[in-house]
Amino acid sequence: MNFLFTADLHGNEIQYSKVFNYLNVNDFDFLILGGDLAPKSKDKRNPAAQKDFFKNVLFKLMQNSGKQTLLILGNDDYRLNLNFLRDNQHSNNYKIIDVPYTFNGYCIAGYSYVPYTPFVWKDWERRDLKTDNISDLRHDVLTTGMIDFDKPYNILDEFLKYSIEFDLENLCKGVDNKKLILITHTPPFNTVCDLMKGKDGKLRHIGSKAVRKFIEKQQPLLTLHGHIHDSVQNSKYFMQYLNNTISATVGNDHLTDDVYVLQITIEKNVNIERIKL
Numbered sequence: 001m002n003f004l005f006t007a008d009l010h011g012n013e014i015q016y017s018k019v020f021n022y023l024n025v026n027d028f029d030f031l032i033l034g035g036d037l038a039p040k041s042k043d044k045r046n047p048a049a050q051k052d053f054f055k056n057v058l059f060k061l062m063q064n065s066g067k068q069t070l071l072i073l074g075n076d077d078y079r080l081n082l083n084f085l086r087d088n089q090h091s092n093n094y095k096i097i098d099v100p101y102t103f104n105g106y107c108i109a110g111y112s113y114v115p116y117t118p119f120v121w122k123d124w125e126r127r128d129l130k131t132d133n134i135s136d137l138r139h140d141v142l143t144t145g146m147i148d149f150d151k152p153y154n155i156l157d158e159f160l161k162y163s164i165e166f167d168l169e170n171l172c173k174g175v176d177n178k179k180l181i182l183i184t185h186t187p188p189f190n191t192v193c194d195l196m197k198g199k200d201g202k203l204r205h206i207g208s209k210a211v212r213k214f215i216e217k218q219q220p221l222l223t224l225h226g227h228i229h230d231s232v233q234n235s236k237y238f239m240q241y242l243n244n245t246i247s248a249t250v251g252n253d254h255l256t257d258d259v260y261v262l263q264i265t266i267e268k269n270v271n272i273e274r275i276k277l
């Protein structure tokens with residue numbers, strides 16, 4: 001099995017055309033897009049503009065490719081468009097892998113939620129560990145109203161009910177971990193994949209403790225991530241082992257024309273190369 005993974009293109013059309021050109025002329029089984037697919041520039045950060053991007057740009061690239069695309073949304077992609085994306089999978093040659101997808105005996109499972117951030121867009125944010133306190137939750141989002149299926153979105157309900165830890169246990173229930181490829185938009189905590197430089201210039205690990213806990217306990221074959229655009233730049237590495245699991249991030253910056261992809265071959269062993277297109 002031979003596939004490409006990338007994430008965090010945020011609607012950059014030059015980056016997308018490079019990725020699909022590379023996909024189409026090489027011998028890959030499929031492409032995985034690990035979230036943050038649509039534009040987030042000021043004028044396009046709304047559900048209608050993101051939907052236009054899917055319809056007019058991404059669908060065309062996927063239709064014109066002979067290879068299938070597997071995708072999840074990221075925390076900057078409005079959940080309002082999820083039903084639209086579900087309805088158009090077949091005619092546009094892609095699959096949303098929040099329902100696990102099987103290929104050659106491997107289970108490819110995707111997950112969009114990220115741990116709580118200081119930002120107002122909270123369509124895909126959740127309490128990380130089941131036991132996490134939510135007292136520092138930003139409350140103005142409750143009244144601002146995140147856009148979620150046409151109604152104001154009460155994030156507190158979701159934070160109280162669910163957690164990333166809980167969701168992952170359920171997403172991967174009954175799966176043979178040796179055959180599991182887990183795609184989570186958020187990277188695991190305290191790894192080379194989650195090192196972000198703050199506005200104060202300090203480096204911090206801001207990944208998910210629940211994702212890390214899941215990996216350490218269940219030992220999937222491979223986990224792939226995005227979300228922290230500058231992590232590879234900061235940590236100087238794009239992959240590491242967590243016991244027997246390989247965890248890798250693509251570290252893509254959508255503000256440049258260069259796009260990074262992970263080229264992954266799984267035969268007897270897992271082989272990953274990070275390349276710039």
Ligand SMILES: [Zn+2]
Nearest residue numbers: 008036074227
């Ligand atoms: Zn992103």
